[in-house]
Amino acid sequence: xxxxxxxxxxxxxxxxxxxxxxxxxxxxxxxxxxxxxxxxxxxxxxxxxxxxxxxxxxxxxxxxxxxxxxxxxxxxxxxxxxxxxxxxxxxxxxxxxxxxxxxxxxxxxxxxxxxxxxxxxxxxxxxxxxxxxxxxxxxxxxxxxxxxxxxxxxxxxxxxxxxxxx
Numbered sequence: 834x835x836x837x838x839x840x841x842x843x844x845x846x847x848x849x850x851x852x853x854x855x856x857x858x859x860x861x862x863x864x865x866x867x868x869x870x871x872x873x874x875x876x877x878x879x880x881x882x883x884x885x886x887x888x889x890x891x892x893x894x895x896x897x898x899x900x901x902x903x904x905x906x907x908x909x910x911x912x913x914x915x916x917x918x919x920x921x922x923x924x925x926x927x928x929x930x931x932x933x934x935x936x937x938x939x940x941x942x943x944x945x946x947x948x949x950x951x952x953x954x955x956x957x958x959x960x961x962x963x964x965x966x967x968x969x970x971x972x973x974x975x976x977x978x979x980x981x982x983x984x985x986x987x988x989x990x991x992x993x994x995x996x997x998x999x
Contacts, residue, residue: 834883834890838876838898842905845872865913869906876902920950 849859849868858864880895915922923946924938931938955971958964963977973981989995 834880834894834898835901838901841872841876842902846909862914866910869910873899873902873906920947 853859853868859868877899880899883890884892884895924943927943928938955964958977959966961976962974963980964971965974965977985996
């Protein structure tokens with residue numbers, strides 16, 4: 834099964850390069866996430882079915898296959914996210930272009946990019962009902978408090994730091 838998963842990953846990656854990345858639905862975080870989540874669930878489901886139906890299959894092999902796909906998917910999503918041109922990349926790009934053109938970087942352009950990214954992020958949090966806006970003031974919804982608590986717990990596990998909110 835290990836080789837089948839490797840072949841599956843290779844086919845999925847080639848399909849992405851040749852076709853999928855040009856499709857509108859896969860240009861969003863949600864689309865590219867689902868492009869990897871659904872096959873991951875499929876591989877996991879197949880592994881579980883094999884475990885219960887075949888007597889000569891080794892559990893460690895199934896776990897290896899699921900883990901292999903998981904590592905591929907998470908790595909791909911991380912690289913995809915980085916390639917989307919975060920704010921830091923925009924700053925670096927503007928400085929490099931300014932150097933090439935023998936001019937000073939356009940700080941106003943960078944400030945505009947920052948405002949747009951901030952506005953888009955706030956709108957996304959509002960759309961997902963994580964934030965609530967009332968007369969220009971923002972507050973966490975109950976869902977937002979839950980998200981904060983979960984992310985804060987993960988932050989504490991990784992860094993040993995905990996943020997307190999009032």
